[in-house]
Amino acid sequence: MVLQYQQHGTPVSAAWYRVKQALKIHYIKVSINLFIKQSNIMKEELIKKAYEIAKERYAAVGIDTEKVMETMQNFHLSLHCWQADDVAGFEVQAGLLTGGIQATGNYPGKARNIDELRADILKAASYIPGTHHLNLHEIYGDFQGKVVDRDQVEPEHFKSWIEWGKENNMKLDFNSTSFSHPKSGDLSLSNPDEGIRNFWIEHTKRCRAVAEEMGKAQGDPCIMNLWVHDGSKDITVNRMKYRALLKDSLDQIFATEYKNMKDCIESKVFGIGLESYTVGSNDFYIGYGSKNNKMITLDTGHFHPTESVADKVSSLLLFVPELMLHVSRPVRWDSDHVTIMDDPTLELFSEIVRCNALDRVHYGLDYFDASINRIGAYVIGSRAAQKCMIRALLEPISKLREYEANGQGFQRLALLEEAKGLPWNAVWDMFCLKNNVPVGEEFIAEVEKYEAEVTSKR
Ligand code: RNT
Numbered sequence: 097m098v099l100q101y102q103q104h105g106t107p108v109s110a111a112w113y114r115v116k117q118a119l120k121i122h123y124i125k126v127s128i129n130l131f132i133k134q135s136n137i138m139k140e141e142l143i144k145k146a147y148e149i150a151k152e153r154y155a156a157v158g159i160d161t162e163k164v165m166e167t168m169q170n171f172h173l174s175l176h177c178w179q180a181d182d183v184a185g186f187e188v189q190a191g192l193l194t195g196g197i198q199a200t201g202n203y204p205g206k207a208r209n210i211d212e213l214r215a216d217i218l219k220a221a222s223y224i225p226g227t228h229h230l231n232l233h234e235i236y237g238d239f240q241g242k243v244v245d246r247d248q249v250e251p252e253h254f255k256s257w258i259e260w261g262k263e264n265n266m267k268l269d270f271n272s273t274s275f276s277h278p279k280s281g282d283l284s285l286s287n288p289d290e291g292i293r294n295f296w297i298e299h300t301k302r303c304r305a306v307a308e309e310m311g312k313a314q315g316d317p318c319i320m321n322l323w324v325h326d327g328s329k330d331i332t333v334n335r336m337k338y339r340a341l342l343k344d345s346l347d348q349i350f351a352t353e354y355k356n357m358k359d360c361i362e363s364k365v366f367g368i369g370l371e372s373y374t375v376g377s378n379d380f381y382i383g384y385g386s387k388n389n390k391m392i393t394l395d396t397g398h399f400h401p402t403e404s405v406a407d408k409v410s411s412l413l414l415f416v417p418e419l420m421l422h423v424s425r426p427v428r429w430d431s432d433h434v435t436i437m438d439d440p441t442l443e444l445f446s447e448i449v450r451c452n453a454l455d456r457v458h459y460g461l462d463y464f465d466a467s468i469n470r471i472g473a474y475v476i477g478s479r480a481a482q483k484c485m486i487r488a489l490l491e492p493i494s495k496l497r498e499y500e501a502n503g504q505g506f507q508r509l510a511l512l513e514e515a516k517g518l519p520w521n522a523v524w525d526m527f528c529l530k531n532n533v534p535v536g537e538e539f540i541a542e543v544e545k546y547e548a549e550v551t552s553k554r
């Protein structure tokens with residue numbers, strides 16, 4: 097049977113009909129693209145206009161927005177690899193997450209292997225303006241399907257990461273991993289059992305060697321964080337004993353000097369199941385760090401709820417060489433919620449700028465929310481940290497300091513208040529536009545697309 101195609105009631109050949117249909121579809125596609133292009137141009141125009149107005153407004157209070165954007169371009173975050181897979185890692189022998197930390201939620205689509213994790217990180221990074229580092233934990237090594245115990249880790253297990261970092265213009269930072277292991281228990285580097293303590297000393301020494309290789313390969317020091325969960329659920333009558341052991345372990349670990357890596361040490365108030373005592377407390381590490389010239393890591397979730405982390409910056413920087421941040425959002429406790437542009441984070445970044453210490457601080461993120469889209473979580477937290485920084489850089493600090501020097505308290509407070517309403521967002525949008533990443537909430541649809549096409553199929 098010959099099929100009859102009709103056009104305006106007149107029979108036409110099948111071939112001609114198909115050509116016409118194809119042309120129609122092509123025409124519609126071209127028109128849609130043109131429309132999108134035109135509205136993009138309009139949007140760009142608006143962003144530029146808003147920026148020009150903001151630029152003038154800021155110039156009036158002594159701020160050069162062009163310079164601020166330049167500084168932002170050199171402001172690198174260290175993206176924590178562990179948001180992509182709820183701190184699971186790639187050990188063949190991997191057990192459950194332990195060490196007093198928890199990723200709550202079971203949102204579908206977490207990265208299940210090294211390729212998925214790499215793809216997710218790159219996807220997230222494509223929505224974050226600027227260039228950034230990647231912060232790896234030891235359990236994220238490329239173990240090639242082999243059981244490699246923690247005291248056996250070698251730089252070769254991170255060879256593919258080093259290459260990947262180079263290819264993708266992402267420098268690497270590193271962390272030893274004392275949790276999620278049969279020997280983790282409640283005490284690792286402070287364990288009175290010499291066998292267990294030596295195991296963790298060996299692990300941490302080897303991690304420093306890995307970090308050294310990373311730093312050498314990337315021509316920029318790799319920052320290695322040391323956090324151990326050691327503590328006690330209930331009252332201990334041996335506070336001094338465990339701390340003395342931890343001190344001795346650190347002395348042994350740091351005995352080797354390296355040129356291409358830098359050590360930082362992270363304290364904490366308490367962990368889940370370790371509520372009564374933390375061996376590596378804030379006082380412990382500040383003492384150790386200032387005596388031994390080690391960087392201090394400030395995790396914004398690791399202090400008492402009303403304690404200001406921002407206020408620590410100026411004190412610490414007078415006694416330790418540099419700081420590492422773990423920017424997080426504690427909700428009632430060290431819950432590791434996604435970073436947002438909240439008052440504590442704004443204050444922290446302001447303090448760094450006010451201390452003129454931008455290049456003495458390393459900006460790591462540390463949260464793990466398993467209840468929402470994980471790529472989205474990276475993008476929200478990273479952009480929030482960047483917004484805090486751009487706002488800090490846009491503060492009319494000279495004028496404020498002038499008022500303070502003159503004892504003009506009313507004027508200082510008035511300008512501080514007015515500065516909150518200055519059009520920082522127009523500068524931020526311009527920064528995103530310049531970096532060719534989505535402006536404003538545009539990234540929501542992009543993350544949704546990746547979810548529909550990739551992560552929801554896992
Ligand atoms: C735990 C510490 C630590 C970890 C990561 C995974 O409370 O913040 O930094 O979050 O090492």
Ligand code: ZN
Nearest residue numbers: 362395422462
């Ligand atoms: Zn941390």
